[in-house]
Amino acid sequence: MTGQTNTAASSLLDAMSFIWREAELLDRREYPAWLTLWRTEGIYVIPIDPDTEDFDNSLNYVLDNDEMRRARVARLMSAHSMSATAAARTARTVSRFVVVADTAHAMTVRCVQHLVETKRDVQRTYAAEITYDLARGVEGLLIERKVVRLINSTDALGGVAYLF
Numbered sequence: 001m002t003g004q005t006n007t008a009a010s011s012l013l014d015a016m017s018f019i020w021r022e023a024e025l026l027d028r029r030e031y032p033a034w035l036t037l038w039r040t041e042g043i044y045v046i047p048i049d050p051d052t053e054d055f056d057n058s059l060n061y062v063l064d065n066d067e068m069r070r071a072r073v074a075r076l077m078s079a080h081s082m083s084a085t086a087a088a089r090t091a092r093t094v095s096r097f098v099v100v101a102d103t104a105h106a107m108t109v110r111c112v113q114h115l116v117e118t119k120r121d122v123q124r125t126y127a128a129e130i131t132y133d134l135a136r137g138v139e140g141l142l143i144e145r146k147v148v149r150l151i152n153s154t155d156a157l158g159g160v161a162y163l164f
Contacts, residue, residue, distance in 0.1 A: 008102065015109045015134060016097050018141045023092040026163050031073040039135055039142045040066050046148045046164060072163070088119035106144065107134050115164060127151045128164060
């Protein structure tokens, strides 16, 4: 292997480990720790239109900046949220990692996620393609932008109140 190939493989492994760690934190409902994975300027998006890139002028299930992410976490952790009462148990599988762009300061990784949720004796499965824009800093990788494109985003979805 050349040095460049080693660097690319190491970069992909770092991204995969980071994304798997995020999935574990979400499945364990460790939301405060999940918030530390984000840059303050980071944006979390679940668009309805599967092809849009104009999130500000499109309808989205989620379009969260730092303040909205923190408010969502506060609701999920309180007993006053419909999504927190009898909170769903989830299991995420993340795979098919592709590096879309990689520079000294940032990388973009696309992957797929299968999320299985169970709540009140009902089990649901969701599949999504996720694009992560990850920033490299002294503290390691941080999420700059996360776009979750549910494969059934244009269908009627009920109860998608937790974090993908």
